[in-house]
Each structure stands twice: as C-alpha cells, then as structure tokens.
Amino acid sequence: xxxxxSNAWLAKRAAEEEGHEVSTxxxxxxxxxxDTKIVEPSPHVFAEASNAHVVAAEIEGPxxxxxxxxxxxxxxxxxxxxxxxxxxxxxxxELIAIEQDVRYVPEPRTVYQLAHTLGVPxxxxxxxxxxxxxxxxxxxxxxxxxxxxxxxxxxLTKDEQQALEEFVKYLSEA
Amino acid sequence: MSTQSPARLKERRTGELCDAVLLDGxxxxxxxxxxxxxxxxxxxxxxxxxxxxxxxxxxPQHRGWDWRKKQKAIDGLLAYRIFGIACASQxxxxxxxxxxxxxxxxxxxxGRPLIYIHFLATAPWNSPLVVxxxxxxxxxxxxxxxxxxxxxxxxxxxxxGLHSLPQADDWYRRCxxxxxxxxxxxxxxxxxxxxxxxxxxxxxx
Numbered sequence: 001x002x003x004x005x006s007n008a009w010l011a012k013r014a015a016e017e018e019g020h021e022v023s024t025x026x027x028x029x030x031x032x033x034x035d036t037k038i039v040e041p042s043p044h045v046f047a048e049a050s051n052a053h054v055v056a057a058e059i060e061g062p063x064x065x066x067x068x069x070x071x072x073x074x075x076x077x078x079x080x081x082x083x084x085x086x087x088x089x090x091x092x093x094e095l096i097a098i099e100q101d102v103r104y105v106p107e108p109r110t111v112y113q114l115a116h117t118l119g120v121p122x123x124x125x126x127x128x129x130x131x132x133x134x135x136x137x138x139x140x141x142x143x144x145x146x147x148x149x150x151x152x153x154x155x156l157t158k159d160e161q162q163a164l165e166e167f168v169k170y171l172s173e174a
Numbered sequence: 175m176s177t178q179s180p181a182r183l184k185e186r187r188t189g190e191l192c193d194a195v196l197l198d199g200x201x202x203x204x205x206x207x208x209x210x211x212x213x214x215x216x217x218x219x220x221x222x223x224x225x226x227x228x229x230x231x232x233x234p235q236h237r238g239w240d241w242r243k244k245q246k247a248i249d250g251l252l253a254y255r256i257f258g259i260a261c262a263s264q265x266x267x268x269x270x271x272x273x274x275x276x277x278x279x280x281x282x283x284x285g286r287p288l289i290y291i292h293f294l295a296t297a298p299w300n301s302p303l304v305v306x307x308x309x310x311x312x313x314x315x316x317x318x319x320x321x322x323x324x325x326x327x328x329x330x331x332x333x334x335g336l337h338s339l340p341q342a343d344d345w346y347r348r349c350x351x352x353x354x355x356x357x358x359x360x361x362x363x364x365x366x367x368x369x370x371x372x373x374x375x376x377x378x379x
Binding site for chain 1: 177179182184186191235236238243244247251253254270272274275291292293296301303308312316319320323328329337338341349361
C-alpha cells in the first residue's frame, strides 16, 4: 500500500483531528466474534458419511465445495481455465491454485469476480472460499454434500451435473 | 509478517511532522508487544483520573479493549487485517478491518462491498480523553486514509463503513462520512457511518 499524503493534506487533517477522540468500534467483541465464529458441523453429517471421501470433505470444509463449484461450472460451460480467467478478469495462476489446492484461499476480489461470473451471491462465495466463516450450519452441510458428490473426472457425470445445478440453485436461494 | 509503508504524524509539542511507518498485517507477537506498552500506561492514567475525581463518563469508552483478544479472533482469516502506525519506536495507533462480508447501506451504494473498520484506536498517550497534552496527532487521519486506500486497492471505490463510539462521532462527521444514525441492529445503539467513493476522494484531497 502506498499513501500519498502531502504536507498540505497533513496540516489540514491535523487541524481537523486535534482535540477530538478518534478511537472507535464496539466496546465488546460480540460482533467480531459473531462474524468470525466457526460453526461446528452437526453430528448427523458424520453419521451420514459412509466413506472416507465424505469425511475428508467435511474436514476440508466448504473450500472443497468452492473448488469443485468453480471446476464443475467451468466444465459444464466447456471452457478452459484461461478462458474463465479472462471472462472473470482474474489471474490465471490464482484460478489454477483455486482448482488444484484446497488449502488455497483466494483474494476477496477474485471471489467477487467469480461470484459475478457464476451469478451466485458473493457472501456465500466468500464463506465457501475461506475469506469469511460459515455461520449457517445448514449451509456448511450443503457445501459438504455437494463436495462429496462432485468427483473430479474428465466428463461431467449425470450426478455431478445434477449436484452442480442443485447447489447453484441452493446458493442463489439461500 | 507485516508490510511497511512510509507515513507521517505530527508531534503536538513541537508542531513538526515526524516520519512514521504504516504497518499492514500485524500478528500475535507485534500485538502482544503493543498491549505490553499501552495497557500499563492506560491503567496508570485511569488511576490518575480516578484520583482526580474525573467522572467515568469522561473516561475513554474503549478503555476495556484488549487487542490480543481481537488479534486472536481473526488469526488465520484472510479477510481480516490489523494495521498499525509506528513512530519514535512506539505503536501510535491500531486499526482492525474486514475486507469481505460487509456491504454499503447508503442508498446510492447499497449492496456494494466496502472496507469495514471494526476497531480503530490511538495509543493512550495520543488520546485527549486520557492525557491533557496528546503526543501525536494524525493517527486517526492516516489510518482512515489507509482504510480508503485499501478500499481502492480492493476495487471497492473507496467505500468504508464503521460503527462509532459516541465520543468519536464528531470526528467521523469531520471526516466527511455520512451519519446514518443509530443502528437498530446494534445492541450498543452505536451510530453507523459510511463513506461513499465521492466522500473518500474528498477526504484524500
């Protein structure tokens, strides 16, 4: 970050600021903790998990769903990574990292751009991507179910196509 | 590891501008070091205010803040950052912002993303509520400029939002922010302030 603050600006702002209290924010941390609270998955998600793949998806959290959402949407549209990067105006290297590394957390701007391109709400995409936390346990469970159904294969299977359509619909209605 | 950018603050005693450093991305160890200096100073000054019979209504409303807890709450979350401004080998102010998950409320900008300032604080020796002669001014202005610049960098067009403590309401109006009044969803009944792209440009000019 580069700040270009001239002497004239500093003089003007100092005159405005001196004598005034500037410290601000809630006196407690409730709002911050609510925004950053991680919702624990409910036990029945694990109870329904009959194989290691589902359990792994739960552990990785919604980021798996984010990765698979981008991946399946792109395959459904029949476009390459570089084409999606161009269409969404995001960095190709970052898009590759999103699809290939579940631990990768993309920049908020990238998430906004991808949400706009896919036509899904940005707040949900921010939660899936790991930029903000999932506050809604049902949402988290839906993300896990989607991730569990979306195996990465060359051709979009009927089940994957259905999973993708259902999850995009859920994201848009949630 | 935090990144650094040059900035300046005004030393109130001499009226001179002093070189300062804006730090982006302060972590646990840096915050612990700040609290280790700020807290004893504040406690001593609060004891003085009490001894002088100053009403607690005039004490700083944020006197109970513990930045170590704030840092712990956001640790590992990419969408939250702590900025600091250091001068004369001491941290002169801190600011915790969210870069995602918050959107504008002003009608003309409604729904568009903004930088939300969760907390902003000067060092206690820079607060007119704590000491009679604050050491440095411009802490709030430089941190606000940093929030606006971050908003521009994130392509949020300069939009910034915050909930203000009553003791600071006046200053945020002086920053040119729009006062949207007490927030009905805010249990502390704090006023919500927002800066539009036009107001952000006016602030920086």
